[in-house]
Amino acid sequence: MEECYNIEFKDLRKILDSNGNLKSDGLRDLAITSVAFANVQGGNIIIGIENKDKEPPIEQIIDIKVTNETISRLRSLCFNVGLVLNEIETHINGGQYFSISVHPTFKSIATTADGKIYIRVGDQNQPARSEDIVRLASEKDAFQWELQIRSVTINEIPEKNIQWFAGEIRNSDRVKQNIKELTDIEIIEHYNLVEKSKLTNLGLLWLGSSSQRSRIVYPLTVQYIVYDELEKKVRKEDWQDYSKNPKELLLDIEKHAIELTYYDEFPHGLFRNKIRHYDERLIRELLINAIVHKSYTISGDIFIKVYNDRMEITNPGGLPLGITKDNILHTTHRRNPHLIRILHDLKLMEGEGTGYNLIYEITSRDAKAFPIPISNYNSTSVTQYSKILNEEAVLLLDFIAKNYQLSQKEFIVLGIVARHKKVLATHLSKELQITDDDRLRSYVNRLNEQSILITRGIKKGTEYLINPKLIVNSKINVKPTLKTIEQPRLKALIEEVLRISQNLTVNEIQTKLGDVPIEDVRKSVYKLVKSGILEHSPDKTYRKYWLAKKNRNDKEK
Structure with missing residues (x-):
């Protein structure tokens, strides 16, 4: 375990002086972390362990009076923050530590006692800028958007829509048996589509008719636009009649977006390899991301723009607070958690937090650039280029996949190394969006042990290369290069x-x-x-x- 967007380690010496009394500076630091956690997704503060040590000092003893006084003082130093003191725990080395759980604030903004606002970005606590505060206020409202009750009663909903939804849930192998055994009405209540016999916004999205969906302040609408090589618009499709629920909309987009099914060919011995410009799983994940992370409190359509060399998908609303283009691979944030749950249970998306890992694996195997997210307050755009950067890398990774059992993150590493021929450890860490050496080792250790990768240099000067012997064994005609x-x-x-x-x-x-x-x-x-x-x-x-x-x-x- 290491520090991340929802875990923070604190050495006991940072909050206690040499006499065992609480330090004001240390408590203020805890208050800042608590506020930052509360404003994003919540988290855990583990006290008694230094981040670099991973375990408490041997035979460290914590007095219960210290834990009680810590939580009491901490509550007075931050507002709108839910704190829970957990039991003192003993590590296998004999040292003790304790933790404080911080609940996320859903309807208010957390602040320190002196009125300062912080947010959690990656493993850092950052002061909220003016634009962050505006987004934060908007996020609190957006989080509740799904559950806001509308004036439409359950009796006004077409019976076939309720039966369809319940049938889809019962046919999914991701849903527990006890949920499948519920009645149709109980199922839609379980998924928060109905509250007190009235539909929620989420219920209108899934069960409503066209006219009922149109009553949502900012309903789900999509535009698909194709451009030629001069970037002139040549074709357009749109879904703005509110006639489809999210699943029907997703499948219809995939059906009509024929330009996304084009592929490249390149020779491989007596045969020719075909690789789609955009893998169907990649398209699905990017579309799902746009739907579930759309801010339904901001006006605007989801745009899918297809150019000669790239695809851009844009949705209203910036990236959720705490997520940036530099930590998107390892940080999760649920803007519309109930919508995400339904799409997951209907097998339309991967598990929470795994979507971008899948996208990175697909682009690595196809030797393509990773997607480029760009976000501001009003929108988030993701650009995916179609060009194969290295045809030899595609063949090499295909050979490795057939001869080795590797994990998803190992394929991501191989894709990076194969594309670049040779990668410095610092550059590899940056591409993988990690800062800890131990985490990098978890990505590359098995690849080194199986002699798939070799290394040159030491520490930050370490270079990773594909093992030349493996390239020889693959019998792929790899062109010599001075890069290595x-x-x-x-x-x-x-x-x-x-x-x-x-x-x-x-x-x-x-x-x-x-x-x-x-x-x-x-x-x-x-x-x-x-x-x-x-x-x-x-x-x-x-x-x-x-x-x-x-x-x-x-x-x-």
Whole structure:
């Protein structure tokens, strides 16, 4: 377990002084964390364990008076925050620790005692900016949107719609048997479609007629637009008559979006590989994300725009608070939790928090760029490019999939490494949106153990490459590349370039070497200067390099 969007570790020494008394600074820090958790999704504060240690100090003892005083003082330092003190626990090493559970606030904004507002972003507590406060207020209302009761009674709903929904639930293997045994009315009540014989907004969305759905303030509407290579509009479909429930709408979009079914072909021996521009599972996940994370309190359609080289899906409402493009792979937030639950139980979406993992796996296997989310207060747009970045990587990952049993996250790693040929540990961590070395090891350890990946360098300079022996065994015609050249050989190559052409900048050297990454060239040049093999001009900008006179004479001999 490690710190994330809903877990925070605190060393006991941060809240207790040497005399065992509570420290004001430590309590204020706890209050900030509590407010940040409450304003997003809630969380747990584990006190007595430092994040980097993963366990409490051996034989650490916690007095129950400390826990009681901590929760009492903490409650006075934050407003609109629900706190629950949990029991003192003992770790297997004998050390004790305790935790405080923070409940999310659904209808109000949590603040510290001095009126400050914080939100949780990844594993950090951040002060809320003015635009965050506006979004926060909107989110509190949006969270309740599903359950707001309308003036439509259950008797006004077409009986066939209720029977259809109950039948869909009973036919799903994700639904427990005791739910399937309920009556039709009990099933729609269980899924919060009806409250006191009146439909909720969620109920209108699933069970209502066209005219009834139109009464929703901002109903679910979609536009599908296709552009040519000059980005001129050539075709448009729209779903704005409110005639379909979310499942019917989703299936109808997939049926009519024929441009999303196009595919690329490339040779593979005597056969040709076909890869769709957009995998059908990827389309489904992105569409579902747009539907479930749409803010139903903001006016606007969901737009699906298909260009010659990319697809863009835009929904009203920014990313939920606490989620950014840099942590979307590991952070979850349920804007419309009851809608998500129904779509999951109807097998229309993956489990909560697994959608982007699936998208990353699909794009990794197809050697395509990861989706690019862009968000502001009013909307969220996700762009997915159709281009295959490396055909060899597709064949290589297909070979690995047939010969090794790998997890989803291991395929994501392989996709990144295969596309780039060679990846620094720091770059790999950034692509995987992780900051902890232990978490990176959980992604790559088995790949190293099975000799699928090999490493070069140490610590932050560690590089990951596909094992050349595996490439040979795959019998795939992989073109040679200098991207994976080792440092000693690269240094010798740079010396040879400068023997032929003197006075070159790093960029000019890299141009002559072809596809060697500029970072590798720069690193080797600096090492050659440090060892006295190269000399350079005094310029800081556009500095030129040449072989030192002694080395030039040696080369000429």
